[in-house]
Amino acid sequence: MKKLFAKIVDVRPNELRALWLGFAFFFVVLAGYYVIRPIRDNIGAQQFENLWWMFTVVLVAMIFANALFSAIVSRMSRRRFIPIAYRFFILNLIIFFVLMQYMPPGKQPWVDGCFFVWVSVFNLFATDVFWGFMTDLFTTEQGKRLFGFIAVGGSLGGMLGPIITASLVHYVSTGFLLLICAAMLEIAAQSVRFFPAEFRRDDSRSSEDAAVAEKPIGGKFWDGVTHICKSPYFFGLFLFIFLYTFTSTWTYFQQAELTKAGFVDKAARTAFFAKLDLSVNTLTLFLQIFVTASCVRRVKCCSPCCLAKTSTRPRVLSIRSAIGAATNSASLTAG
Numbered sequence: 001m002k003k004l005f006a007k008i009v010d011v012r013p014n015e016l017r018a019l020w021l022g023f024a025f026f027f028v029v030l031a032g033y034y035v036i037r038p039i040r041d042n043i044g045a046q047q048f049e050n051l052w053w054m055f056t057v058v059l060v061a062m063i064f065a066n067a068l069f070s071a072i073v074s075r076m077s078r079r080r081f082i083p084i085a086y087r088f089f090i091l092n093l094i095i096f097f098v099l100m101q102y103m104p105p106g107k108q109p110w111v112d113g114c115f116f117v118w119v120s121v122f123n124l125f126a127t128d129v130f131w132g133f134m135t136d137l138f139t140t141e142q143g144k145r146l147f148g149f150i151a152v153g154g155s156l157g158g159m160l161g162p163i164i165t166a167s168l169v170h171y172v173s174t175g176f177l178l179l180i181c182a183a184m185l186e187i188a189a190q191s192v193r194f195f196p197a198e199f200r201r202d203d204s205r206s207s208e209d210a211a212v213a214e215k216p217i218g219g220k221f222w223d224g225v226t227h228i229c230k231s232p233y234f235f236g237l238f239l240f241i242f243l244y245t246f247t248s249t250w251t252y253f254q255q256a257e258l259t260k261a262g263f264v265d266k267a268a269r270t271a272f273f274a275k276l277d278l279s280v281n282t283l284t285l286f287l288q289i290f291v292t293a294s295c296v297r298r299v300k301c302c303s304p305c306c307l308a309k310t311s312t313r314p315r316v317l318s319i320r321s322a323i324g325a326a327t328n329s330a331s332l333t334a335g
Contacts, residue, residue, distance in 0.1 A: 009149040018196055019146050022134055023153035025191045029126055030154040032184030034161025034281070035177055036093075038169075038273035040119040043112045045256040045269060054113055055249070058120045065121050078133045079192060085129055086189040089122055093182040097175040127154075130188075137195060152288060158281035166274035169267045 005011075011019050044051055073081055096118070099111045138146060165177060228234045263269035 010145045011149075015142065015146065017194075018137060019149065021191055021195050022137070022146070022150040025188055026130055026150055026154040027157035027160075028184040028187045028191075029130055029157065031157035031161040031164075032181040032188075033123060033126055034158050034274075034277055035165050035181045035184070036119055037123075037277060038162065038165050038270045039174055039177060040116050041256070041259075041273040042266060042270040043116045044252070045260040045263075046266065047109065047113065047116075048256050048260050050113065051253060051256055054116050057113075057117050061117055061121050062124070065125070069125065078129075078136055079195075082129055082133055082192050083189040085125070086185045089126070090182045090185050090189075092118060092122075093178045093185075097178045097182075100175045100178070101173070126185075133192070148288070152285065155281055155285040155288060159278055159285065162274040162276075162278035162281070166271045166278070169270045169274070174270075 009019070044054070047054070076084075096111070096115050100108070100115075103111050134147065134150065135143065164180060168177065228238050259269055259272065263272060
């Protein structure tokens with residue numbers, strides 16, 4: 001078994017704990033997200049006439065959330081910030097659960113609209129917080145060897161989440177699925193304290209990196225904007241994400257219109273979206289294992305952690321925030 005695992009991922013004995021914790025962390029984060037994503041997509045189809053306005057609110061909410069996120073993490077290390085962030089998301093889910101259970105029917109469309117916006121914002125920050133923590137925890141060399149395996153954990157979580165929703169949506173209320181997502185996020189928050197703090201001690205810069213990782217992250221939103229404008233590499237990345245988001249949002253609108261016309265029952269529509277996510281994530285896992293790894297080895301392109309290691313931590317954070325705002329601008333334009 002050890003020989004087989006060694007062929008799958010090149011991991012050192014002192015990295016095993018962090019590797020499996022990262023795998024499990026990403027697994028539960030994406031599983032939780034994909035439990036509630038079909039609910040959001042069903043709301044988008046059900047309120048198709050208001051979808052453009054909901055995307056507008058997402059854009060405004062994302063701008064404010066990016067600014068708030070940057071302000072908070074500039075004063076706090078990720079080990080302190082991550083449990084707080086995920087428990088804030090859990091509190092939001094509990095509030096939505098109460099509102100969905102007890103709000104009068106006439107007010108439910110407002111609750112649904114707010115939930116659509118919230119999930120869209122949560123989607124960006126849940127994964128961004130995770131990968132930010134991983135790039136702090138692992139060195140560049142470790143990331144090249146280990147991040148692919150950790151990403152597979154996320155893909156498996158992205159398969160489990162839709163299975164849960166598709167299996168339960170006909171038998172339980174939407175609020176119960178929100179509580180399942182909250183439980184998974186609590187597991188993610190608890191896992192942070194189990195990550196080893198000094199497992200990189202063989203690295204010549206380990207003590208310096210560990211000290212930096214525990215300091216406040218720093219960075220401002222506008223620092224990212226100016227750095228993107230100055231760097232051809234980051235501007236190209238910005239343009240790619242903008243165009244990708246533009247086309248995918250246009251497709252999302254078409255999907256919402258078609259599913260609204262094709263499904264009358266809300267549970268059946270939600271189950272359809274869950275099965276669609278399951279199909280996409282299964283294909284993603286297949287491509288990760290059999291295609292992407294081979295292409296990376298042949299083309300010798302950058303590892304997933306190179307973006308975070310090519311600049312200072314504050315600058316990386318601000319660049320992420322600026323690019324995140326760009327994706328929502330593209331969504332609004334496509335809508």
